[in-house]
Amino acid sequence: MSKTKRKVKKKDFNPEILVFCCNWCSYAGADLAGVSRFQYPPNMRIVRVMCSGRVDPSFVLKALKEGADGVLITGCHIGDCHYISGNEYTRDRFQKLHQFIIKQLGINGKRVRLEWVSASEGKRFAELITEFTNQIKELGPFKVL
Amino acid sequence: MKNITESKSGSKKELERKKLFSDAFKYLDKVYEPNLRNILKRCYQCGRCSGVCQVSKVQKFTPSKIIQLILEGFEDRVIESGVLWDCLTCNQCLKDCPEQINFADLVRMARYKMRHEADQNPSEMVAHKGIYTTISELMSRPYIEPDRNLDWIPKECKITDKGDTLYYVGCIPYFNFEFENLDNIASSTLKIMCQLEEEPIVVFKEESCCGHDLYWGQGKIKTFIKLAMKNIEMFEKAGISTIVTACAECYRTFKIDYPNIFDDFNEKFKVKHLIEYVYEKWKQNKIAFKNPNEDDKVIPFTYHDPCRLSRFLPNDNNITEKVREIFKEFKKLGYEFNEMLHNKENSLCCGVSSWMNCNEKTKALRYKRMLEAKEAGEIMVTSCPKCNIHLSCIQNDFENIASIKIMDFSEFLVDHIEVIKDEDNLEGKV
Ligand code: SF4
Ligand code: SF4
Numbered sequence: 001m002s003k004t005k006r007k008v009k010k011k012d013f014n015p016e017i018l019v020f021c022c023n024w025c026s027y028a029g030a031d032l033a034g035v036s037r038f039q040y041p042p043n044m045r046i047v048r049v050m051c052s053g054r055v056d057p058s059f060v061l062k063a064l065k066e067g068a069d070g071v072l073i074t075g076c077h078i079g080d081c082h083y084i085s086g087n088e089y090t091r092d093r094f095q096k097l098h099q100f101i102i103k104q105l106g107i108n109g110k111r112v113r114l115e116w117v118s119a120s121e122g123k124r125f126a127e128l129i130t131e132f133t134n135q136i137k138e139l140g141p142f143k144v145l
Numbered sequence: 146m147k148n149i150t151e152s153k154s155g156s157k158k159e160l161e162r163k164k165l166f167s168d169a170f171k172y173l174d175k176v177y178e179p180n181l182r183n184i185l186k187r188c189y190q191c192g193r194c195s196g197v198c199q200v201s202k203v204q205k206f207t208p209s210k211i212i213q214l215i216l217e218g219f220e221d222r223v224i225e226s227g228v229l230w231d232c233l234t235c236n237q238c239l240k241d242c243p244e245q246i247n248f249a250d251l252v253r254m255a256r257y258k259m260r261h262e263a264d265q266n267p268s269e270m271v272a273h274k275g276i277y278t279t280i281s282e283l284m285s286r287p288y289i290e291p292d293r294n295l296d297w298i299p300k301e302c303k304i305t306d307k308g309d310t311l312y313y314v315g316c317i318p319y320f321n322f323e324f325e326n327l328d329n330i331a332s333s334t335l336k337i338m339c340q341l342e343e344e345p346i347v348v349f350k351e352e353s354c355c356g357h358d359l360y361w362g363q364g365k366i367k368t369f370i371k372l373a374m375k376n377i378e379m380f381e382k383a384g385i386s387t388i389v390t391a392c393a394e395c396y397r398t399f400k401i402d403y404p405n406i407f408d409d410f411n412e413k414f415k416v417k418h419l420i421e422y423v424y425e426k427w428k429q430n431k432i433a434f435k436n437p438n439e440d441d442k443v444i445p446f447t448y449h450d451p452c453r454l455s456r457f458l459p460n461d462n463n464i465t466e467k468v469r470e471i472f473k474e475f476k477k478l479g480y481e482f483n484e485m486l487h488n489k490e491n492s493l494c495c496g497v498s499s500w501m502n503c504n505e506k507t508k509a510l511r512y513k514r515m516l517e518a519k520e521a522g523e524i525m526v527t528s529c530p531k532c533n534i535h536l537s538c539i540q541n542d543f544e545n546i547a548s549i550k551i552m553d554f555s556e557f558l559v560d561h562i563e564v565i566k567d568e569d570n571l572e573g574k575v
């Protein structure tokens with residue numbers, strides 16, 4: 001992620017948001033949002049992974065380290081994971097990531113979020129991104145030296 | 146609640162830090178020699194280092210050959226090949242080198258070069274996907290103000306944020322992410338300390354990492370300097386004069402690496418490992434050792450010397466002897482101290498240093514160490530939380546070594562310490 005010209009003022013602050021989408025549900029959901037022409041802010045970059053279980057907590061930390069202002073992880077709803085229990089592991093891991101690392105580093109927990117989005121929820125995906133972007137805008141930049 | 150990271154234009158504190166960091170790089174020269182040849186010139190190729198090298202036992206790795214290549218001018222080839230990521234920085238070779246060539250130090254500088262000049266990134270080699278080194282790096286940023294969990298503090302202990310004696314906890318609270326029961330090390334240490342100090346002990350909520358892993362393992366010397374500055378600033382603000390730690394790596398970093406960069410660090414702060422701390426109090430007749438459970442059974446135990454507390458300290462240091470003196474005293478308490486085959490300065494490496502090189506080959510080293518431990522006793526005491534983590538991990542893979550109980554020095558001691566009140570002391574003298 002680029003470290004160029006970071007605007008500090010809130011009103012023209014364009015956050016950089018990293019979104020991990022699982023291939024089977026959330027990515028299809030994002031696709032649907034695009035096909036159905038739902039509008040959402042263009043601040044995010046999607047990384048497609050085969051399953052939300054692929055997202056290691058260290059990816060999140062690295063994203064924050066490299067300058068992301070917020071990280072969103074999306075996967076299939078619990079019970080729908082195409083690898084049966086990938087998203088359950090993710091859920092447990094993220095609970096721990098928040099409790100032991102994000103919080104103890106003094107990073108606002110709202111910057112890292114885990115959500116379930118299914119392939120049919122195009123509208124929800126758009127809403128989620130809008131809401132998350134606004135939230136990050138509210139929080140301001142996660143500064144980079 | 147307003148968090149420092151959330152402010153709009155950077156809080157005052159953050160700006161101060163940025164200013165502080167702006168001259169961080171001028172310290173680089175003190176711990177970095179761009180021409181690696183210069184520190185190797187005395188080598189006369191006796192080959193001892195390759196003979197004793199601990200990784201050479203499990204893979205092809207010959208320090209003396211690497212040194213010769215650099216001396217002959219092939220430094221760039223060595224850097225490019227990336228072989229130096231394999232060294233464990235265990236310092237066994239320094240111990241046996243007749244010319245005192247510090248190969249581990251060379252590796253540390255070479256890693257900086259490999260990262261910054263040859264653009265190598267060893268991220269696949271860092272254990273746990275680099276989560277712990279990333280945490281350290283994040284902590285070096287001026288806008289990060291850690292907010293550490295203090296739930297592990299025993300109820301009877303009083304802590305403050307300004308005072309004389311500091312207990313530097315280290316990364317233990319972050320390790321709870323994946324490992325269990327490490328809090329116990331911190332709470333035992335604090336329990337020992339607060340029985341002995343009259344004033345409340347300082348424990349920081351915003352403590353940063355000491356930077357050891359970035360310095361030795363990752364070749365991120367600049368980040369290390371920033372962390373050091375952040376820490377020193379924190380110590381100075383709180384008016385600390387004594388730093389006690391239960392971690393071998395923190396100890397070595399504060400004792401030697403910080404003073405290498407900041408000349409007056411040693412004058413300002415006294416650094417003690419828990420072993421030294423307990424030893425001193427014991428010699429001053431402030432504590433005695435007792436056994437809470439009256440059992441006739443004699444329990445054999447052994448001690449694993451972390452490299453950072455044996456080979457990594459100057460020769461006049463005698464922590465290895467001090468800890469053994471304490472253990473001798475334990476004979477009266479129904480414990481029997483046995484040495485492992487390799488002990489003190491020759492002790493085997495736990496196989497992973499700075500989260501680098503956790504692989505099948507170094508697992509063999511760990512397995513070997515555990516076999517030695519099994520021969521020597523039922524309990525293996527160590528004084529490095531990381532040795533503890535790495536050696537406990539191998540126990541999950543092999544049943545035959547699973548029975549050994551690995552304990553930290555603090556955990557081992559905490560129930561066996563009895564504080565001698567001043568009045569008792571006086572009576573004894575009369
Ligand atoms: S032991 Fe020392 S002198 Fe001998 S080859 Fe190794 S570095 Fe050179
Ligand atoms: S520091 Fe240890 S692993 Fe590295 S070359 Fe020396 S003996 Fe081998």
Ligand code: FES
Pocket residue numbers: 022023024025026050051052053075076080081082083086087
């Ligand atoms: S496949 Fe979607 S979360 Fe596992």
